[in-house]
Amino acid sequence: MALASNSPRESIEAKISYHDGWKNSFSVILGGDEVRTGKPFPEIFLEAAKRLNVDHSSCLVIEDSLPGVAAGKAAGMEVIAVPSLPKQSHLYTAADEVINSLLDLHLEKWGLPPFEDWVEGTxxxxxxxxxxxxxxxxxxxxxxxxxxxxxxxxxxxxxxxxxxxxxxxxxxxxxxxxxxxxxxxxxxxxxxxxxxxxxxxxxxxxxxxxxxxxxxxxxxxxxxxxxxxxxxxxxxxxxxxxxxxxxxxxxxxxxxxxxxxxxxxxxxx
CATH class of the missing domain: 2.40.30.30 (Riboflavin kinase-like)
Incomplete structure:
Protein backbone atom coordinates (compact mmCIF):
# COMPACT_ATOMS: atom_id res chain seq x y z
CA MET A 1 0.00 0.00 0.00
CA ALA A 2 1.30 3.43 -0.98
CA LEU A 3 0.48 6.98 0.06
CA ALA A 4 0.83 9.41 -2.86
CA SER A 5 -0.04 13.02 -2.06
CA ASN A 6 0.47 16.39 -3.70
CA SER A 7 1.59 17.69 -0.31
CA PRO A 8 5.35 18.04 0.26
CA ARG A 9 6.96 14.94 1.75
CA GLU A 10 7.89 16.83 4.93
CA SER A 11 4.27 17.86 5.46
CA ILE A 12 3.04 14.27 4.94
CA GLU A 13 5.54 12.95 7.48
CA ALA A 14 4.50 15.57 10.02
CA LYS A 15 0.77 14.86 9.64
CA ILE A 16 0.90 11.08 9.87
CA SER A 17 3.26 11.22 12.84
CA TYR A 18 0.21 12.17 14.95
CA HIS A 19 -1.47 8.82 14.16
CA ASP A 20 0.15 5.82 15.79
CA GLY A 21 1.07 3.11 13.30
CA TRP A 22 0.09 4.97 10.15
CA LYS A 23 3.59 5.44 8.77
CA ASN A 24 4.36 1.75 9.09
CA SER A 25 1.16 0.90 7.20
CA PHE A 26 2.63 2.18 3.94
CA SER A 27 5.35 0.46 1.95
CA VAL A 28 5.81 3.64 -0.08
CA ILE A 29 5.21 7.30 0.80
CA LEU A 30 5.50 9.78 -2.06
CA GLY A 31 5.18 13.56 -1.87
CA GLY A 32 4.34 16.05 -4.56
CA ASP A 33 7.82 17.55 -4.32
CA GLU A 34 9.34 14.19 -5.33
CA VAL A 35 7.87 14.18 -8.85
CA ARG A 36 7.98 16.67 -11.70
CA THR A 37 4.21 17.02 -12.09
CA GLY A 38 1.64 16.36 -9.41
CA LYS A 39 -2.04 15.56 -9.68
CA PRO A 40 -4.06 15.79 -11.95
CA PHE A 41 -1.14 14.39 -13.94
CA PRO A 42 -0.51 10.63 -13.52
CA GLU A 43 3.21 10.71 -12.70
CA ILE A 44 2.84 10.46 -8.90
CA PHE A 45 0.68 7.32 -9.12
CA LEU A 46 2.84 5.69 -11.78
CA GLU A 47 5.94 6.33 -9.65
CA ALA A 48 4.18 4.90 -6.59
CA ALA A 49 3.33 1.72 -8.53
CA LYS A 50 6.92 1.48 -9.71
CA ARG A 51 8.24 1.73 -6.15
CA LEU A 52 5.70 -0.89 -5.04
CA ASN A 53 7.03 -3.09 -7.87
CA VAL A 54 3.51 -3.71 -9.21
CA ASP A 55 1.92 -3.12 -12.60
CA HIS A 56 0.01 0.15 -12.65
CA SER A 57 -3.03 -1.51 -14.21
CA SER A 58 -3.50 -3.68 -11.11
CA CYS A 59 -3.60 -0.73 -8.69
CA LEU A 60 -6.68 0.63 -6.93
CA VAL A 61 -6.64 4.33 -6.05
CA ILE A 62 -8.72 5.80 -3.20
CA GLU A 63 -9.08 9.57 -3.60
CA ASP A 64 -10.98 12.48 -2.07
CA SER A 65 -10.20 15.17 -4.66
CA LEU A 66 -11.10 15.74 -8.30
CA PRO A 67 -7.43 16.23 -9.35
CA GLY A 68 -6.62 12.94 -7.60
CA VAL A 69 -9.38 11.08 -9.45
CA ALA A 70 -8.17 12.53 -12.74
CA ALA A 71 -4.59 11.48 -11.96
CA GLY A 72 -5.60 7.93 -11.05
CA LYS A 73 -7.62 7.45 -14.24
CA ALA A 74 -4.84 9.00 -16.34
CA ALA A 75 -2.48 6.43 -14.80
CA GLY A 76 -4.73 3.61 -16.03
CA MET A 77 -5.86 2.64 -12.53
CA GLU A 78 -9.29 1.96 -11.04
CA VAL A 79 -10.40 4.76 -8.74
CA ILE A 80 -12.76 4.95 -5.76
CA ALA A 81 -13.74 8.49 -4.84
CA VAL A 82 -14.62 9.55 -1.28
CA PRO A 83 -15.57 13.22 -1.73
CA SER A 84 -14.21 15.56 0.92
CA LEU A 85 -17.46 17.53 1.06
CA PRO A 86 -20.98 16.11 1.34
CA LYS A 87 -23.38 16.20 -1.63
CA GLN A 88 -20.52 16.44 -4.15
CA SER A 89 -20.82 12.95 -5.63
CA HIS A 90 -22.21 14.26 -8.94
CA LEU A 91 -18.84 15.91 -9.65
CA TYR A 92 -16.91 12.65 -9.49
CA THR A 93 -18.29 10.94 -12.60
CA ALA A 94 -14.80 9.95 -13.77
CA ALA A 95 -14.33 7.62 -10.77
CA ASP A 96 -15.21 3.93 -11.02
CA GLU A 97 -17.13 4.16 -7.74
CA VAL A 98 -18.16 7.01 -5.43
CA ILE A 99 -18.77 6.22 -1.75
CA ASN A 100 -20.02 8.37 1.09
CA SER A 101 -17.20 7.54 3.50
CA LEU A 102 -14.50 4.97 4.16
CA LEU A 103 -17.09 3.09 6.25
CA ASP A 104 -18.53 2.04 2.88
CA LEU A 105 -15.27 0.78 1.39
CA HIS A 106 -15.71 -2.90 0.42
CA LEU A 107 -12.42 -4.14 -1.00
CA GLU A 108 -13.85 -7.51 -2.06
CA LYS A 109 -15.65 -5.70 -4.89
CA TRP A 110 -12.20 -5.01 -6.35
CA GLY A 111 -10.68 -8.47 -6.00
CA LEU A 112 -8.92 -7.66 -2.72
CA PRO A 113 -9.27 -9.44 0.63
CA PRO A 114 -12.32 -8.08 2.50
CA PHE A 115 -12.13 -6.27 5.79
CA GLU A 116 -12.80 -8.69 8.61
CA ASP A 117 -14.55 -6.33 11.03
CA TRP A 118 -18.09 -6.54 9.59
CA VAL A 119 -20.43 -8.62 11.80
CA GLU A 120 -23.90 -9.78 10.69
CA GLY A 121 -24.19 -6.94 8.19
CA THR A 122 -23.00 -4.32 10.69
Whole structure:
Protein backbone atom coordinates (compact mmCIF):
# COMPACT_ATOMS: atom_id res chain seq x y z
CA MET A 1 0.00 0.00 0.00
CA ALA A 2 1.30 3.43 -0.98
CA LEU A 3 0.48 6.98 0.06
CA ALA A 4 0.83 9.41 -2.86
CA SER A 5 -0.04 13.02 -2.06
CA ASN A 6 0.47 16.39 -3.70
CA SER A 7 1.59 17.69 -0.31
CA PRO A 8 5.35 18.04 0.26
CA ARG A 9 6.96 14.94 1.75
CA GLU A 10 7.89 16.83 4.93
CA SER A 11 4.27 17.86 5.46
CA ILE A 12 3.04 14.27 4.94
CA GLU A 13 5.54 12.95 7.48
CA ALA A 14 4.50 15.57 10.02
CA LYS A 15 0.77 14.86 9.64
CA ILE A 16 0.90 11.08 9.87
CA SER A 17 3.26 11.22 12.84
CA TYR A 18 0.21 12.17 14.95
CA HIS A 19 -1.47 8.82 14.16
CA ASP A 20 0.15 5.82 15.79
CA GLY A 21 1.07 3.11 13.30
CA TRP A 22 0.09 4.97 10.15
CA LYS A 23 3.59 5.44 8.77
CA ASN A 24 4.36 1.75 9.09
CA SER A 25 1.16 0.90 7.20
CA PHE A 26 2.63 2.18 3.94
CA SER A 27 5.35 0.46 1.95
CA VAL A 28 5.81 3.64 -0.08
CA ILE A 29 5.21 7.30 0.80
CA LEU A 30 5.50 9.78 -2.06
CA GLY A 31 5.18 13.56 -1.87
CA GLY A 32 4.34 16.05 -4.56
CA ASP A 33 7.82 17.55 -4.32
CA GLU A 34 9.34 14.19 -5.33
CA VAL A 35 7.87 14.18 -8.85
CA ARG A 36 7.98 16.67 -11.70
CA THR A 37 4.21 17.02 -12.09
CA GLY A 38 1.64 16.36 -9.41
CA LYS A 39 -2.04 15.56 -9.68
CA PRO A 40 -4.06 15.79 -11.95
CA PHE A 41 -1.14 14.39 -13.94
CA PRO A 42 -0.51 10.63 -13.52
CA GLU A 43 3.21 10.71 -12.70
CA ILE A 44 2.84 10.46 -8.90
CA PHE A 45 0.68 7.32 -9.12
CA LEU A 46 2.84 5.69 -11.78
CA GLU A 47 5.94 6.33 -9.65
CA ALA A 48 4.18 4.90 -6.59
CA ALA A 49 3.33 1.72 -8.53
CA LYS A 50 6.92 1.48 -9.71
CA ARG A 51 8.24 1.73 -6.15
CA LEU A 52 5.70 -0.89 -5.04
CA ASN A 53 7.03 -3.09 -7.87
CA VAL A 54 3.51 -3.71 -9.21
CA ASP A 55 1.92 -3.12 -12.60
CA HIS A 56 0.01 0.15 -12.65
CA SER A 57 -3.03 -1.51 -14.21
CA SER A 58 -3.50 -3.68 -11.11
CA CYS A 59 -3.60 -0.73 -8.69
CA LEU A 60 -6.68 0.63 -6.93
CA VAL A 61 -6.64 4.33 -6.05
CA ILE A 62 -8.72 5.80 -3.20
CA GLU A 63 -9.08 9.57 -3.60
CA ASP A 64 -10.98 12.48 -2.07
CA SER A 65 -10.20 15.17 -4.66
CA LEU A 66 -11.10 15.74 -8.30
CA PRO A 67 -7.43 16.23 -9.35
CA GLY A 68 -6.62 12.94 -7.60
CA VAL A 69 -9.38 11.08 -9.45
CA ALA A 70 -8.17 12.53 -12.74
CA ALA A 71 -4.59 11.48 -11.96
CA GLY A 72 -5.60 7.93 -11.05
CA LYS A 73 -7.62 7.45 -14.24
CA ALA A 74 -4.84 9.00 -16.34
CA ALA A 75 -2.48 6.43 -14.80
CA GLY A 76 -4.73 3.61 -16.03
CA MET A 77 -5.86 2.64 -12.53
CA GLU A 78 -9.29 1.96 -11.04
CA VAL A 79 -10.40 4.76 -8.74
CA ILE A 80 -12.76 4.95 -5.76
CA ALA A 81 -13.74 8.49 -4.84
CA VAL A 82 -14.62 9.55 -1.28
CA PRO A 83 -15.57 13.22 -1.73
CA SER A 84 -14.21 15.56 0.92
CA LEU A 85 -17.46 17.53 1.06
CA PRO A 86 -20.98 16.11 1.34
CA LYS A 87 -23.38 16.20 -1.63
CA GLN A 88 -20.52 16.44 -4.15
CA SER A 89 -20.82 12.95 -5.63
CA HIS A 90 -22.21 14.26 -8.94
CA LEU A 91 -18.84 15.91 -9.65
CA TYR A 92 -16.91 12.65 -9.49
CA THR A 93 -18.29 10.94 -12.60
CA ALA A 94 -14.80 9.95 -13.77
CA ALA A 95 -14.33 7.62 -10.77
CA ASP A 96 -15.21 3.93 -11.02
CA GLU A 97 -17.13 4.16 -7.74
CA VAL A 98 -18.16 7.01 -5.43
CA ILE A 99 -18.77 6.22 -1.75
CA ASN A 100 -20.02 8.37 1.09
CA SER A 101 -17.20 7.54 3.50
CA LEU A 102 -14.50 4.97 4.16
CA LEU A 103 -17.09 3.09 6.25
CA ASP A 104 -18.53 2.04 2.88
CA LEU A 105 -15.27 0.78 1.39
CA HIS A 106 -15.71 -2.90 0.42
CA LEU A 107 -12.42 -4.14 -1.00
CA GLU A 108 -13.85 -7.51 -2.06
CA LYS A 109 -15.65 -5.70 -4.89
CA TRP A 110 -12.20 -5.01 -6.35
CA GLY A 111 -10.68 -8.47 -6.00
CA LEU A 112 -8.92 -7.66 -2.72
CA PRO A 113 -9.27 -9.44 0.63
CA PRO A 114 -12.32 -8.08 2.50
CA PHE A 115 -12.13 -6.27 5.79
CA GLU A 116 -12.80 -8.69 8.61
CA ASP A 117 -14.55 -6.33 11.03
CA TRP A 118 -18.09 -6.54 9.59
CA VAL A 119 -20.43 -8.62 11.80
CA GLU A 120 -23.90 -9.78 10.69
CA GLY A 121 -24.19 -6.94 8.19
CA THR A 122 -23.00 -4.32 10.69
CA UNK A 123 -19.74 -2.49 11.29
CA UNK A 124 -18.73 -2.02 14.95
CA UNK A 125 -17.59 1.53 15.73
CA UNK A 126 -16.21 3.21 18.82
CA UNK A 127 -19.36 3.93 20.86
CA UNK A 128 -20.47 7.54 21.12
CA UNK A 129 -23.30 9.20 23.02
CA UNK A 130 -25.84 11.80 22.09
CA UNK A 131 -29.03 12.97 23.77
CA UNK A 132 -31.60 15.60 24.57
CA UNK A 133 -35.32 16.19 24.65
CA UNK A 134 -37.42 14.79 21.81
CA UNK A 135 -38.29 17.87 19.77
CA UNK A 136 -40.87 16.44 17.37
CA UNK A 137 -42.59 13.70 19.31
CA UNK A 138 -42.83 10.67 17.12
CA UNK A 139 -41.28 12.75 14.38
CA UNK A 140 -42.97 13.95 11.22
CA UNK A 141 -42.09 10.69 9.50
CA UNK A 142 -43.78 8.47 12.05
CA UNK A 143 -47.31 8.74 10.72
CA UNK A 144 -46.11 8.31 7.14
CA UNK A 145 -43.75 5.44 7.87
CA UNK A 146 -45.78 3.78 10.59
CA UNK A 147 -42.82 3.56 12.98
CA UNK A 148 -41.97 5.43 16.20
CA UNK A 149 -39.29 7.80 14.94
CA UNK A 150 -38.07 10.70 17.06
CA UNK A 151 -36.16 13.87 16.27
CA UNK A 152 -33.36 15.22 18.42
CA UNK A 153 -32.06 18.74 18.19
CA UNK A 154 -28.74 19.09 16.36
CA UNK A 155 -27.86 22.17 18.43
CA UNK A 156 -24.52 21.67 20.13
CA UNK A 157 -23.65 18.64 18.02
CA UNK A 158 -22.20 20.30 14.93
CA UNK A 159 -18.69 18.91 15.51
CA UNK A 160 -20.03 15.42 16.14
CA UNK A 161 -22.20 15.53 13.02
CA UNK A 162 -19.22 16.62 10.96
CA UNK A 163 -17.17 13.73 12.32
CA UNK A 164 -19.75 11.04 11.53
CA UNK A 165 -20.82 10.55 7.90
CA UNK A 166 -24.47 10.62 6.91
CA UNK A 167 -25.92 7.14 7.11
CA UNK A 168 -27.78 4.61 9.22
CA UNK A 169 -26.41 3.66 12.65
CA UNK A 170 -27.78 1.62 15.54
CA UNK A 171 -27.43 1.13 19.26
CA UNK A 172 -29.38 1.63 22.48
CA UNK A 173 -31.89 4.31 23.45
CA UNK A 174 -32.81 5.31 26.98
CA UNK A 175 -36.16 7.08 27.44
CA UNK A 176 -36.65 8.74 30.78
CA UNK A 177 -39.22 6.91 32.94
CA UNK A 178 -39.69 4.18 30.30
CA UNK A 179 -36.54 2.12 29.93
CA UNK A 180 -33.85 1.14 27.43
CA UNK A 181 -34.69 0.03 23.89
CA UNK A 182 -32.97 -1.17 20.77
CA UNK A 183 -32.60 1.64 18.27
CA UNK A 184 -31.78 2.43 14.63
CA UNK A 185 -30.78 6.01 13.79
CA UNK A 186 -30.28 8.02 10.64
CA UNK A 187 -27.91 10.93 10.42
CA UNK A 188 -28.29 12.99 7.30
CA UNK A 189 -30.46 15.14 5.14
CA UNK A 190 -33.35 12.68 4.78
CA UNK A 191 -33.71 12.96 0.98
CA UNK A 192 -37.36 11.91 1.00
CA UNK A 193 -38.36 14.89 3.15
CA UNK A 194 -35.84 17.21 1.42
CA UNK A 195 -34.21 18.46 4.61
CA UNK A 196 -31.91 21.47 4.20
CA UNK A 197 -29.71 20.51 7.18
CA UNK A 198 -28.48 17.33 8.80
CA UNK A 199 -30.94 15.69 11.16
CA UNK A 200 -30.75 13.09 13.92
CA UNK A 201 -33.70 10.72 13.67
CA UNK A 202 -33.73 7.63 15.91
CA UNK A 203 -36.27 4.83 15.48
CA UNK A 204 -37.01 2.93 18.67
CA UNK A 205 -37.51 -0.77 17.92
CA UNK A 206 -40.50 -1.08 20.20
CA UNK A 207 -44.26 -0.70 19.89
CA UNK A 208 -45.39 2.58 21.44
CA UNK A 209 -49.05 3.55 21.75
CA UNK A 210 -48.42 7.07 22.93
CA UNK A 211 -46.24 10.02 22.02
CA UNK A 212 -43.01 10.84 23.87
CA UNK A 213 -42.67 14.47 22.84
CA UNK A 214 -40.43 16.45 25.18
CA UNK A 215 -39.07 13.41 27.01
CA UNK A 216 -35.33 13.07 27.53
CA UNK A 217 -33.86 10.60 25.03
CA UNK A 218 -30.29 9.37 25.40
CA UNK A 219 -28.54 7.31 22.75
CA UNK A 220 -25.43 5.13 22.75
CA UNK A 221 -24.46 4.43 19.13
CA UNK A 222 -22.39 1.26 18.71
CA UNK A 223 -22.46 0.32 15.02
CA UNK A 224 -23.02 1.30 11.39
CA UNK A 225 -25.27 -0.33 8.80
CA UNK A 226 -25.30 1.60 5.53
CA UNK A 227 -24.84 4.99 3.85
CA UNK A 228 -27.57 7.53 3.25
CA UNK A 229 -29.47 6.75 0.06
CA UNK A 230 -32.25 8.04 -2.17
CA UNK A 231 -35.27 5.85 -2.86
CA UNK A 232 -37.59 5.93 -5.88
CA UNK A 233 -40.74 5.56 -3.81
CA UNK A 234 -42.07 5.79 -0.27
CA UNK A 235 -42.72 2.04 -0.33
CA UNK A 236 -39.08 1.25 -1.09
CA UNK A 237 -37.94 3.63 1.66
CA UNK A 238 -40.23 1.97 4.22
CA UNK A 239 -39.05 -1.49 3.15
CA UNK A 240 -35.40 -0.47 3.57
CA UNK A 241 -36.06 1.08 6.98
CA UNK A 242 -37.67 -2.14 8.19
CA UNK A 243 -34.73 -4.13 6.81
CA UNK A 244 -32.38 -1.87 8.79
CA UNK A 245 -34.50 -2.61 11.86
CA UNK A 246 -34.22 -6.37 11.41
CA UNK A 247 -30.44 -6.12 11.00
CA UNK A 248 -30.15 -4.03 14.17
CA UNK A 249 -32.49 -6.31 16.15
CA UNK A 250 -30.29 -9.35 15.43
CA UNK A 251 -26.98 -7.56 15.89
CA UNK A 252 -27.88 -6.01 19.25
CA UNK A 253 -28.37 -9.49 20.70
CA UNK A 254 -24.68 -10.23 20.11
CA UNK A 255 -22.41 -9.81 23.16
CA UNK A 256 -20.32 -7.36 21.12
CA UNK A 257 -23.23 -4.91 21.18
CA UNK A 258 -25.56 -6.08 23.96
CA UNK A 259 -23.10 -5.13 26.72
CA UNK A 260 -23.64 -1.45 25.92
CA UNK A 261 -27.28 -1.72 27.05
CA UNK A 262 -25.95 -1.24 30.57
CA UNK A 263 -24.14 2.02 29.81
CA UNK A 264 -24.86 4.41 32.72
CA UNK A 265 -25.42 7.24 30.26
CA UNK A 266 -28.71 5.66 29.14
CA UNK A 267 -30.13 5.91 32.64
CA UNK A 268 -28.77 9.31 33.63
CA UNK A 269 -31.28 11.89 34.82
Missing amino acids: LPIDPWCIGGPVIKGFGRGSKVLGIPTANLSTEGYSDLLMEHPAGVYFGWAGLSARGVYKMVMSIGWNPYFNNKEKTIEPWLLHDFNEDFYGEELRLVIVGYIRPEANFPSLESLVAKIHEDGRIAERALDLPLYSSHKNDPYLRST
